[in-house]
Amino acid sequence: MTFDYDLFVIGAGSGGLAASKRAASYGAKVAIAEQDLVGGTCVVRGCIPKKLMVYSSHFPQLIDGAAGYGWQVGDRQLDWQHLVKVVDNEVRRLSNLHINFLEKAGVELIPSRATLLDPHTIEVDGRKVTADKILIAVGGRPVKPNLPGxxxxxxxxxxxxxxxxxxxxxxxxxxxxxxxxxxxxxxxxxxxxxxxxxxxxxxxxxxxxxxxxxxxxxxxxxxxxxxxxxxxxxxxxxxxxxxxxxxxxxxxxxxxxxxxxGRDPYLEGLGLENVGVEVISSHVDGLGYSTRSAIAVNEFSQTSQPNIFAVGDCTDRINLTPVAIGEGRAFADTEFGNNRRSLSHENVPSAVFSTPEAATVGMSEDDAQKQYGDDIKCYRARFRPLFHSLTGQDEKTMVKLVIDAKTDKVLGAHMVGENSAEVIQGVAIAVNMGATKKDFDATVGIHPSTAEEFVTLR
The missing domain is CATH 3.50.50.60 (FAD/NAD(P)-binding domain)
Incomplete structure (x- = not known):
């Protein structure tokens, strides 16, 4: 049977973009449908605009701390409308950049919501098209509790x-x-x-x-x-x-x-019932909270329909941008690049861009205790960073390692404090490689830095 496309992707977020470009690089004829701005949750209403607002929120504390270093700073005031405007401008710049990347990769962009009619047929932009393989990468959307008001x-x-x-x-x-x-x-x-x-x-x-x-x-x-x-x-x-x-x-x-x-996979109107794609449910307890559904997939992102796949936040896996990208590329390599592989969901690092910031990789102390019992050992330190020795601000940093006492293997690394995400990204490499506490101890620290605390814990 002849199809209009080798691959049709529904959703131009992180996972869909990564998969479509990778598949096109192998010579596949690819189309991608997106009814909103190209870029998905991360670019449009998640990681990027949020992190820009995080940066803005840190300036008052930095200005206050500057006095301790001899700087005289005058009155300050936030121009809210300016902040909102420049953040939105950056979002739209990045969205247009992703459109250019699709064009250069040879991927056809269809600015429309797509609906599945049968395992190989999609209705999009008022017409029907066919595809050998279909990838669902529609992401998720925020939900509200079912409460009055x-x-x-x-x-x-x-x-x-x-x-x-x-x-x-x-x-x-x-x-x-x-x-x-x-x-x-x-x-x-x-x-x-x-x-x-x-x-x-x-x-x-x-x-x-x-x-x-x-x-x-x-x-x-x-x-x-x-x-x-x-x-x-x-x-x-x-x-x-x-x-x-x-x-x-x-x-x-x-x-x-x-x-x-919380957020739910954005499955409404996809036509999953027309193609026999299995959906699984998970329940969140609490006043006004309800059962949530996600697309069931195997380790290769394949759904219950053999030629239909799903990646990213519409599945019941880890909802992080780099994970969606990794799943999308692994799918394309497997199906179009003659390189059958899957993305490991173990030891995925993550961060919380709160104030104070935090980042983590591997197992928590409680999870390690459940799996290893008393055969774990934890090393931690809590201290005031050098930067705040002159600011007068009462800020603390915490670093922690969770260790398998029998093998000395590092099971988890955790940090709370400034630049946690930057530090843990590097530590995550060591954790994924199976580093031991002795490996950490044998590493010379960069002094003075917060990161060196991970190699000096006793």
Whole structure:
């Protein structure tokens, strides 16, 4: 049978872009459909605009610290409209850059939502096309709890386009999105109240990371209400009234309310039911939270339909940009490059761009304890970085290694403090190579630096 395309990709985010360009480099005829700006969550409404706002939020503390080094700094004021505009300009510049990359690779871009009609037929831009193989890379989108008044809440999508800087923003959600935006908005001068259902933020991370970030955020002025849930939201004369239950029952009033309670794969309207692609469910417990669905895939990103594949956040794997890129390239190498391979999802490093920042790779202490029992050993240090010896600011850094006591192998590395992501990226190489604590100890440190603490832990 003759097809219009060798590969048709639905979704021009990180995974779809990587897969389409790699497949085209092997000589495949490729088309990619995208109804929004090219670039996906990371470029358009995630990693890139968020990190730019993180940078902006750090300037007040840097300016305050400059006095300790002899600098005299005058009055400062944030131009919110300017910040929003320049961030959006950079997003659109990067989106156009990705379009140019597709053109150079020979990939046809179709600016439309695509729907699956049968295992080889797609309806897109008002016409039907066929493809030998189909890759679904539609990513995810934020979801709100099913609670009264949630139509008054915004999501992370809208955070980058607020017309005015909030005076008081309330945030529900203890994951990295809620934590990062709480830190960003506090750094930009907003009053911030974060409401979490448990006693600690960032479930799944190492407990020392969770404690250090939560303590640091509180130290910077974020008000964190623990073991508390929002029951309803209503519009009142003063703004938005949040009715609470739990440890904190007194209602709060804010002018902006962010729901950062998770993301779902964007599967609606894809026509998965037309092609027999299996969808699996996972349940998130809690008031107003519901079952979420994702596309089931094997280690080679293949769905239950042999010629249809899926990568990135629409699957039930690790939702990180570099993972989606790696999955997309591995798919293209396997199906078009005569190089059958899969992406390992073990020891994937990640970061939380909160204030303080954190990064991690490998196993948490709790996870290691479950697998290895008492045969683990932890090394940690907590200290004030040299930079703050003159700023007068009470900032701390924490570094930690989790070790298999029997083999001396490093199972996990964790850090909280400035430049954590930059440091852990390098440490992750050693962890992935199976380095031991003796290997770390035998490495000469760069002095004075924070990173050297990883090779001097005793």
């Amino acid at each position: 949630m139509d008054l809440a915004i999501t992370s999508n809208e955070m980058f386009h607020l017309p005015e800087k909030p005076k008081h923003i309330a945030i529900i959600g203890a994951g990295y999105i809620g934590v990062e935006f709480a830190s960003i908005m506090r750094g930009l001068g907003c009053e911030v109240t974060q409401i979490i259902r448990g006693d600690l933020i960032l479930r799944g991370f190492d407990r020392d990371i969770r404690n250090e970030i939560q303590h640091g955020m509180s130290h910077h002025g974020v008000k964190i209400l623990t073991n508390t849930v929002v029951k309803q939201v209503e519009k009142v004369a003063e703004g938005l009234k949040l009715t609470l239950a739990g440890e904190q029952e007194e209602p709060i009033i804010a002018d902006t309310f962010l729901a950062a309670t």
